[in-house]
Amino acid sequence: MxxxxxxxVFIHGRGHHEAAWRHPRASTSSLTxxxxxxxxxxxxERGKFDSIFFADHLAIGRDVEHAARGGLEPLTTLAALARATEHIGLxxxxxxxxxxxxxxxxxxASLDHISGGRVGWNIVTSWLKATAANYGDSTQIGHDERYDRAFEYLDVVSKLWDSWADNARVDDPAAGTYVDIARVRPIKHQGRHYQVTGALNIPRSPQGRPLLVQAGSSDKGRQFAATYAEAVFTAHLEKDTALAFSADLKARAARLGRSPDHVLVLPGLSPVIGATEAEANRLWQELNELTVPAVGLAHLSARFGGADLSHLALDERLSTTDLPDPATVQGAQSRAELIHRLVERERPTLRSLLHTLAGGRGHFVTAGTPEQIADVIEDWFCSGAADGFNIMPPILPAVLEDFVEQVVPVLQQRGLFRRDYTERTLRGHYGLPRPENQYFATPAEPTLAARS
Known part of the structure; x- marks a missing residue:
């Protein structure tokens, strides 16, 4: 194929750079x-993006004093945006x-019906320590245990989404039949973590189930993605690691009997765009000069399970011994490993490391002209390091507008990106099939003779 x-496009506050809200190009609109x-x-949608994406945390951010945080709950937001858009995935x-x-x-399922089949679920196992305390847990659930639960969880929700046949809803007032009850079945799931009888109380949705997205890159996270994910958001600071990740993930999927073409890898890319390279670098410098070190340090601490890093001096070079071993982290292990490797490779000062992470939190940041940004995208895409990108504008909406007006036309001229939407569902945008129902055969399409 x-x-x-x-x-x-990953929508995050007033931009992905932690100091974006302080820059004059940032929006001043309320995040609510x-x-x-x-x-x-x-x-x-004007830029013909496949989709937009909202992350979520189930606890107040420790940086809320100095960063624009406290936006709307994502699922509620998607319901509103489904009525405000026509094509873009949500x-x-x-x-x-x-x-x-x-x-x-x-x-x-409700959101997929509301949007006409444009919804995706980014599956997370909630790695923040503060989240556990908000849900009555005195201790954080361990990394491996969270993934063990997630495997069973996906089994349960997949069964629920398939508990109605596509043609179960008859809606025949004359016959007095609204639902063919023989086409609806309880799932009767009895597992280690969940006991769910079912069936779901809403018909199967336009896509069969939402597009499944995942972002874990640890060994457990990769195996989970290879089993279930259809799009994978991932963080890489170098093309070589992105290449290795993509090859490993697609090989795992193939070993599980899945088509590697049905597991799309989208690394994060935070583009800093200027009319000249110097202008782009100047914008990057302006943003870094607006950072508050305490914010970056709180983010870094969270990546290492809440470790106390307050003793580190801002302008002294770091070594890997200054940071906890990523293998001991019960949070986002893959991101801790990425930062650990960066410190081992470059020995940056703490200030320099915080600036590097301020714009993309471990995702790839590049500054340049629209053509240079397009060059990076084309290089990673054509080499197999990426099937696309999770675009993370450092300032919203200004840099997204730069990307739509200046970078997208270059990608279109090079024949890399669509000029218009040709599909109506999110799965269609991503070139992915509608999944078969595990309980009921999909009704055959009527023949042309039958239609006429």
Whole structure:
């Protein structure tokens, strides 16, 4: 099959750089104003993006004093944006650790119906320590245990989404039959972590189930992605590690009997765009000069399970002994490993490391002209390091507008990216099939003679 570049825009506060909200190009709209997100979604749709994406944390951020945080809950936001857009896919994060499977299955099925088949679920296992305390847990659930639960969780919600046949809803007032009950079945799941009878109380959705997205890169995370994920958001600071990750993930999927073409890898890319390279670098410098070190240090501490790093001096070079061993981290192990490797390779000062992480939190940041940004995208895409990108504008909506108006036309001219939407569902945008129902055969399409 011919490969098509895919682009998702990750909407995060007033931009992905932690100091974006302080820059004069940033929006001053409230993060609880739905019009702010509607305008960004409309801009991304004008750029023919495959999808937009909202992350989520189930605890107040430790950096809220110095960073623009406290936005709307993602699933509620998607419901509003489904009515404000026509084509673009809508992806939101929801936790498999702190959400009951039945509730989540209902919510995403509802959103898929509301949007006409444009919804995706970013599956997270909730690695923040503070989250556990908000859900009555005195201790954080360990990394491996969270993934063990997640495997069973996906089994349960997949069964629930398939508990109605596509043609179960008859809606025949004359016959007095609304649902063919023989086409609806309880799932009767009895597992280690979940006991769910079912069936779901909403018909199967337009996509069959939402597009499944995942972002874990640890060994457990990769195996989970290879088993279930259809799009994978991942963080890499170098093309070589992205290449190795993509090859490993697709090989794992193939060993599980899945098509590697149905597991799309989208590394994060935070583009700093200027008319000249010097102008782009100047914008990057301006943003870094607006950072508050305490914010960056709080983020770094969270990546290492809340470790106390306050003793580290800002302008002294780091060594790996200054940071906890990533293998001991019960949070996001893959991101801790990425930072650990960066410190081992470059021996940056703490200040320099915080600046590196301020713009992309471990994702790839590049500054340059629109053509240079397009060069990076083309290089990673054509080499197989990426099937597309999770675009993370450092300032919103300004840099997204730069990308739509200046970078997208270059990608289109090079024949890498669509000029218009040709599909109606999110799965269609990503070139992915509608999944078969594990309980009921999909009704055959009527023949041309039958239609006439």
């Amino acid at each position: 011919s490969r098509t570049l895919h682009l998702n 104003d739905i019009a702010y997100y509607e305008n960004i979604a409309a801009l991304a 992806i939101a994060t929801a936790s498999s650790t702190y959400t009951e499977p039945y509730n989540l299955a209902r919510q995403f």
